Amino acid sequence: MLPLLPIFVSGSLLRADDWPHWLGPARDGVWRETGIVEQLPAGGLPVRWRVPIGAGYSSPVIARGRVVVTDRPSSQTRGNAGGALTRTTEPGRERVLCLDQQDGRVLWTYDYDCPYNLSYPSGPRASPTIAGDRVYTLGAEGDLHCLDLATGRVVWARNFGRDYGAKTQLWGFAAPPFVDGDQVVCMVGGSTHTVLSFDRETGRERWRALPPREPAYASPILVEAGGVRQLIVWDAEELSSLDPRTGQLHWSVPFKTKMAHAIATPRRHGDHLFVSSFFDGSKLLRLATDRPAAEVIWSIKGPTETKPDGLHCLMSPPVLEAGQIYGVCSFGHLRGLKLETGERLWETLVPTKTNGKPARWATAFL
Numbered sequence: 001m002l003p004l005l006p007i008f009v010s011g012s013l014l015r016a017d018d019w020p021h022w023l024g025p026a027r028d029g030v031w032r033e034t035g036i037v038e039q040l041p042a043g044g045l046p047v048r049w050r051v052p053i054g055a056g057y058s059s060p061v062i063a064r065g066r067v068v069v070t071d072r073p074s075s076q077t078r079g080n081a082g083g084a085l086t087r088t089t090e091p092g093r094e095r096v097l098c099l100d101q102q103d104g105r106v107l108w109t110y111d112y113d114c115p116y117n118l119s120y121p122s123g124p125r126a127s128p129t130i131a132g133d134r135v136y137t138l139g140a141e142g143d144l145h146c147l148d149l150a151t152g153r154v155v156w157a158r159n160f161g162r163d164y165g166a167k168t169q170l171w172g173f174a175a176p177p178f179v180d181g182d183q184v185v186c187m188v189g190g191s192t193h194t195v196l197s198f199d200r201e202t203g204r205e206r207w208r209a210l211p212p213r214e215p216a217y218a219s220p221i222l223v224e225a226g227g228v229r230q231l232i233v234w235d236a237e238e239l240s241s242l243d244p245r246t247g248q249l250h251w252s253v254p255f256k257t258k259m260a261h262a263i264a265t266p267r268r269h270g271d272h273l274f275v276s277s278f279f280d281g282s283k284l285l286r287l288a289t290d291r292p293a294a295e296v297i298w299s300i301k302g303p304t305e306t307k308p309d310g311l312h313c314l315m316s317p318p319v320l321e322a323g324q325i326y327g328v329c330s331f332g333h334l335r336g337l338k339l340e341t342g343e344r345l346w347e348t349l350v351p352t353k354t355n356g357k358p359a360r361w362a363t364a365f366l
Contacts, residue, residue: 020063020130022176022219023265029317049104053097056123057174063130066107066149067099070137072123073111087170088121094139096128098152108152114141118172125174125217129184134200136184140172144186146203156203165191166215169260174217178231180244185231189215194235197247209247213237216262223268225287226250232273236260239275239283241292250292255283264313264327269320272297272339276313278330279305284342300342305330310342316363326366332358 023029037045054073061068074092095111118140126138130149137145142160147153160166160173166189175187183206188196193208194215214236221232222244231244236257241250255262258279266275271289276282281301285294302309311318311327318327324345325337332352336345352362 018063018130020061021179022059022061022127022129023317027221028267029319051099051104051106054095054123057120057125058123059127061128061130061135062101064133064149065101066130067101067104068096068128068130068135068137068149069099070094070096070124070126070128070139072114072121075122084119085170087117087119090116090121092116094124094141094143096135096137096145096147096152098135098149110145110147110152110154112139112143112145114139114143116141116172118168119170120172125172126176129177129179131179131184131200136177136179138173138175138177138186140174141168142166142173142188144177144198146184146200155201158198158203160186160188160190164188164196169214169217171217173215174263175215175219178220178222180222180231183244185220185244187215187218187220187233187235189213189235195220195233195242195247207247209233209242209249210235210238210240214260216257216260218262219265221266221268223273223287225268225271226289226292228292230292232266232268234262234266234275236262239266239273239285241294251294253283253285253294253296255280261314263315265317267318267320269339272320274318274320274325276311276318276327278312278314280312281309282311282313282325282337282342284325284339297340298342310344311335311337314361316361319366326364328352328362328364330360332360332362334364 054071055075056071058070093111094114098107124139129136133149135147135149144158146155178185183197185197194210197206216236218234231242238252239255240252257277261278271287273285283299284297300310312330313327316328323339333347335347349358351364352359
């Protein structure tokens, strides 16, 4: 049985802002359209169209009237029968699909051979990124492709293992290709450097940054602070700020995570920068206003991941708003923290319960 990619509509018209990459147009996970339904109809939202696709974990993206999603049509594995810490070897192919936003019609597909040796071998992890007339995809085994959005033609491609000596992480490559201006930045974890920048049009390498270490899974973010633009990257050992033009290091803060659990996208609010990990708790930093620098305001970690103090996020990015931090903790609790101190103000399991049980690693939409 294949999963389905549904598109829901409210009312008679299908209208939506473009959502061209991970966390949306502003890369902050905020949906800014008006007319959002406050309560779902008893029978659910009407479905405009539905298309069967293969397995995978990446989200679809939408731009220029096209929906792009990646999958693994040949996958026979759902979840990971061997356990979360066990690599499974499985032959197969990864695929990129481009659909018409209005009716779900398949406009083009591109697939390539991609044998897996990783945990949870169902399919790709990283969301595609649409920029202009190009779409950039990253497969679970490190296959980076630049495709023509209109036709699916391959413009250029790289493989992180073959080209840069990177080892596929236990749960595969997951950080989406990050487009900034005329470059695309990727968390590679190669034999010489961790972060690489490529020319968007040619794939030519622009710069390399940070010593070689496990890149982990979190997407980079771009902030403007201290009078400069800063590319914030979080790998398995440090949270770092780079000059997006050159890759030069501005500052770094040690945050070594067990099993490279740097997954949830770092979040910025005002002069605060927040990161949270499943095993290792959370840190709040203050970004300097007069120069590219940062200081740790607080760092909170519970005795174990089953007894978290503060917030231990896994995959769902937290939200910072109105002096509070909102996030889903390791065992499904939606929690509110006081921003300045990390003090837990409240928690609830109501939004994340399914069939009366809390859903671990859940996502809550606020």
